[in-house]
Amino acid sequence: MRILVVEDDLEIQGQLQRKLGQLGYQVSVAEDGVEALFYISEYEIALAIVDLGLPRLDGMQLIQQLRSNNHDLPILILTARTGWKSKVQGLNSGADDYLEKPFQFEELVARVNALLRRSSGRTQTKLHIGPICLDMSSQLVCVNDKEVNLTAFEYTVLEYFMMNPQKVTSKFTLIDQLYDMNEETESNVIEVIIARLRKKIDPSGELRPIETLRGRGYRFRKLAG
Template sequence: MRILVVEDETELRELLGRALKRQGHAVDLAADGIDGLHLATEYPIDLAIIDLGLPGQSGLEIVRQLRKRELDYPVLILTARSDWQDKVEALELGADDYVTKPFRIEELMARINALLRRSAGHAAPEVRIGPLEVNLSSQIVRMAGETLELTTFEYKVLEYFMLHPGQVVSKMELNEHLYDEDADPESNVIEVLIGRLRRKLDPEGDWQPIETLRGRGYRFRQDED
């Protein structure tokens, strides 16, 4: 997933960036509200973490602009403020959750995972399609009860497919959601990852979960039978 962090405290911003990348997310970072709003509206973000007290433009204004433009991805607010009215205003403007500073990084990651699951229509961390089960919290993948070993990027591709079953997903869309702004993946990296996933998920070719749509991209089968 591609996550935006808008935070003016350099140490915290970089800490969050590192933690999110360790979890396998692509990360975009902004140090003020102006850059944050630009990234939030111009890039294919899956979730935004936004501090309320930002220079240039407030976090509340970013949330207001996102919802005004009908961008409905989850927004998690960070705030050092103890005033409950700030939190209420953020939620009423369209934020989905908030964390008060200081916080434990484990709590933040749990809230992020929950928001990503719920935005895709899953309340529980386990997502199942046919014989395939993916735990979005532990990132454990099982096929017919057997644990599969996936690389970081193989897992990221599979996770994106599992959260968008039945949808046509282009190679460009996968690139944008798997890699951050500064990344420059090789042109055939998606094809390579898809090929490796197919061999691991369906070595005998019996299930064929990933369909190639010539000129359009890929579609992960949606049926659960």
């Protein structure tokens, strides 16, 4: 899952990129609104954290432009501006939540997780598809109530699949979920990850939750409970 941090303070930008990355998110960064528009138009962004005081195109203008172009990704405003008027103005521009600087990282993560759950229509942190259960808060995966140990990449792929059941997902979409935009990789890496994931969550081969669609990618099937 990719988060876009739009922040021109390089220290804050770097801290958020590092800490959110440690939680398993893929994090892209932009220093102004124009750069942010490019990322959002070219890549699948799950959520944007937007500072208001940005060069070229400020945060408020960025949010308004995104909403006018029917981009519905969750947006969390992050700003040093204080007072209720700034908060109301930011929310009225189309943002979903507002956090003032300085802030506690734990609060930011809680707000990010809440926005992601809300945007996907969920209020719970657990995903259930057939006998497979994924807890996004603890990143634990169980099959038939037995814990399955996954690598970070395997977990990210499974989480994406379970958040998008029945959706046809290309290899390039999965690469975008796993790697930084400037990091080169080959599509056969995805094939290896998928093969390992299949063995771990379906060792007997009875469930067959991940379908391969020749020339199109993969699809995670809905399974009987």
